[in-house]
Amino acid sequence: MTVRIGVIGTGMIGEEHSRRITQTLTDGEIVAVTDVNAEQAQRMADNLGLSAKVYDNGQDLIKADDVDAVLVTSWGPTHEEYVLAAIEAGKYVFCEKPLATTAEGCRNIIDAEIQAGKRMVQVGFMRRYDSGYKMMKDVIDANKLGEPLMIHAAHRNPEVPERYVTPMAIHDTLIHELDTFRWLLDDDYKSAQVIFPRKTRHAHSKVEDPQMVLLETVKGVRIDVEVFVNCQYGYDIQCSVVGEEGIANLPEPQSLQYRQAGKLSSDILQDWKKRFNDAFDVELQAFIDGVANGEIGGPSSWDGYAAAIAGDVCVKAQESGQIESIEMPERPGFYA
Ligand SMILES: NC(=O)C1=CN([C@@H]2O[C@H](COP(=O)(O)OP(=O)(O)OC[C@H]3O[C@@H](n4cnc5c(N)ncnc54)[C@H](O)[C@@H]3O)[C@@H](O)[C@H]2O)C=CC1
């Protein structure tokens, strides 16, 4: 079966995902695209050699009879509307992070999905499909380190644009760690604190940078994450899990080692597209296969909700400077 896919949002990641579905993955075909920038949508279809129809809006694309599944790769504030419409139309939907920009929006999606009676949503938390993080998950699940006690992590970008402001360090950037650590530890969060170290001169006036986020989980694991979005040198994701009997460090991405001009060096990647390219491939192939088989898995609407709840508290902690508690509702059996 070829899964016929409609793409809402043909910007940076929408084009990335459309390219991988078209040129790398199997059993998926982009048959419909839409973007508020219609010329861009047409241009993407032309560039990828798609015979896709360009729709005026996402709602019409979702309703189209020849669309089996939907990719939501538009701006975060539009996600809730399109995911709800896809569920209503009985269409499986892959939604890039965030599932919704508020916890309430995620709850609306959860209620709609439970009402629909089966999982319809996969959320774009691709790190769960990264080979390095999967190795870490296997080691933790096999209790090879003993019980996890701490995680030390860093999420570094070389630079961010003027539109990137302080709360985005949580909702746009840290959200990856917030989901990944719940999954790695099979745990939930209990509290958050955000500390602002000395500010880098490379950050514009509207963003505190770097930020230190301190989390405690329900099982008592203590986590510190450095979010540094103007680090200058590259796109650098670090994660070290400290257990009772050992430490597991996220592998560095594969890179040639140079011995040249009296130096030993290797390259550091400069953006997320290359750093998680393989993870994006695996997560989207899993979505396509799930749609074809009538049962999707991976990060669920509940995971999107949990990340949103923790993210909202982290933003509150940015403002208060205090340790803020994180209250996670009971997970319904539907998402067990
Ligand atoms: N998983 C990951 O590592 C990444 C995820 N993302 C997520 O993907 C989403 C898109 O991000 P980017 O591609 O970087 O943004 P972008 O700005 O490059 O592309 C977004 C596109 O959505 C379109 N759009 C906005 N509102 C729309 C609407 N109502 N209907 C149809 N199209 C609409 C815009 O015109 C734009 O072309 C965001 O939610 C972002 O958080 C982005 C980068 C990496």
Ligand SMILES: O=C1[C@H](O)[C@H](O)[C@@H](O)[C@H](O)[C@H]1O
């Ligand atoms: O989702 C993403 C990317 O994956 C990067 O990891 C983040 O640094 C970026 O802020 C965000 O858009």
